[in-house]
Amino acid sequence: MKIATWNVNSVRSRLSHICQWLEANPVDLLCLQETKVIDPDFPRAAIEALNYQVYIFGQKSYNGVALLSRSPLDPVMLGFAAVLGEEATALDEQKRVISGRLGDLCVVNLYVPNGSEIGSEKYLYKLRWLATLRDYLKALLPQQPHLLVCGDFNVALEDRDIHNPKGREKHIMSSDAEREALQHSVLDLGLIDIFRQFNSEPGQFSWWDYRTAAFSRNSGWRIDHHYLSPALSQTAQSCIIDKTPRAWEKPSDHTPVIVELDL
Numbered sequence: 283m284k285i286a287t288w289n290v291n292s293v294r295s296r297l298s299h300i301c302q303w304l305e306a307n308p309v310d311l312l313c314l315q316e317t318k319v320i321d322p323d324f325p326r327a328a329i330e331a332l333n334y335q336v337y338i339f340g341q342k343s344y345n346g347v348a349l350l351s352r353s354p355l356d357p358v359m360l361g362f363a364a365v366l367g368e369e370a371t372a373l374d375e376q377k378r379v380i381s382g383r384l385g386d387l388c389v390v391n392l393y394v395p396n397g398s399e400i401g402s403e404k405y406l407y408k409l410r411w412l413a414t415l416r417d418y419l420k421a422l423l424p425q426q427p428h429l430l431v432c433g434d435f436n437v438a439l440e441d442r443d444i445h446n447p448k449g450r451e452k453h454i455m456s457s458d459a460e461r462e463a464l465q466h467s468v469l470d471l472g473l474i475d476i477f478r479q480f481n482s483e484p485g486q487f488s489w490w491d492y493r494t495a496a497f498s499r500n501s502g503w504r505i506d507h508h509y510l511s512p513a514l515s516q517t518a519q520s521c522i523i524d525k526t527p528r529a530w531e532k533p534s535d536h537t538p539v540i541v542e543l544d545l
Contacts, residue, residue, distance in 0.1 A: 283545045284309040285389060286524075287432040287506055289489075289536035293317040293348065296534055297325050299527055304332050307524070309540060310352050311384065313391035315434045317346030324348070339380045347380045347391050347433070355382030362414055365421050373414055381422075387514070387545060388426035390419070392433035397454050405454070408436070409463050416467035423471060428545075429511040431473060434489075434536065436505055437464045439475065442484035443504035455505060473509040476541055477521040488523050489536045497528055508541045517544045 286309045290296040293314060304312065317324065317340050326336040329350055339360045340346035349355060359365065359381045361374035381390040392415070397408035423429060438456045441447035450456040469475070477486075487502025496502060508521060519542040528537040 283311075283387075283543045284540055285311045285313065285430060285432065285508070285543070286538045286540040287313045287315070287391070287434070287508065288527075288538040289315040289393070289434040289506060289534060291316050291318075291534040291536065293319055293346070294323075294325055295532070297328055299530055299533065301328055301332060302530075303524075303527055303538065304329075304334070304350075307538075307540070308352075311389060312350040312538075313389065313432050314348040314350065315346070315391070315393035317348050318343055319346060337380065337382060339377045341377045345377045345393055347378060347393050349380055349382050349389070349391055351382065351384065353384060355384055358382045362418050365418050366414070370414055370418070373411060378411075379418070383426075385545070387428045387430060387543075388422065390422070390429070390431045390433075392431065392435065394434060394436045396436045397460065400452065400454055400457050400459075409459060412460075412463040412467045416471065419468065419471055419473070423511065427511060428514045428517075429473070430514060430541070430543075431468065431509040432507065432539075432541075434505060435464060435507050437461060438503045438505055439464055439507075443487075445485070445487065445501040445503070455503065468509050472512055474512065474515045476508045476510045476515060476518050477504070477523075477539065479515065479518065480521050486523060488539050490528065492535055506536055506539045508539060510541075514543070518542070519544055 334350040337349040362370035395408040398404035488506035490497040490502040
């Protein structure tokens with residue numbers, strides 16, 4: 283089984299790229315972030331024509347997540363509140379969390395807030411959001427021993443995940459507080475960064491800024507992750523970053539990351 287995560291930076295702008303990539307890489311499940319479209323306007327017909335079922339949680343112009351699956355997902359849960367109840371409703375105003383079950387596998391697809399600038403209101407929101415993510419995953423794990431959490435985390439967890447980590451503690455997506463929040467919210471629960479189980483070298487990135495020819499110089503960041511529960515990690519066969527779509531005309535600034543499981 284192959285599962286991919288991809289921040290497409292507008293599903294309608296990148297629809298031809300998504301379809302082209304799926305035709306060449308018919309993964310079992312594709313998790314999209316930053317779809318930037320309300321549910322009725324999601325371009326589901328083109329994706330359904332490729333024999334994928336579409337599950338969406340979107341909003342106008344910002345955020346938005348989706349699951350594209352070759353097989354039915356049941357159940358599908360939208361937002362934190364589906365697990366945590368009304369106390370998490372306010373955070374679900376931004377559409378950033380969708381999960382679905384495929385057989386014994388539970389997949390959580392996330393678009394973590396960027397945070398904008400260290401110390402800003404959006405930065406504090408990001409830290410609060412990550413704290414709620416811990417509560418969400420802590421509640422899910424006892425029910426879902428085969429848990430996969432993926433998406434755009436907007437955090438480079440280690441210095442080797444940044445092309446130039448000098449001064450990273452003053453940079454959004456790599457400050458100490460963000461790293462500690464991700465560690466506490468995900469890794470301290472026992473989830474495993476599966477890419478690093480197979481790839482230990484620096485210089486492997488999933489996002490490149492549109493500016494300053496960052497992609498051609500490989501001046502990127504690894505911020506798109508797959509985290510697996512201990513039981514599920516034992517089934518992992520590989521985890522790779524596919525840089526191909528980033529070289530296409532008018533690409534997303536992110537590229538797919540694919541994990542293969544023996545399920």
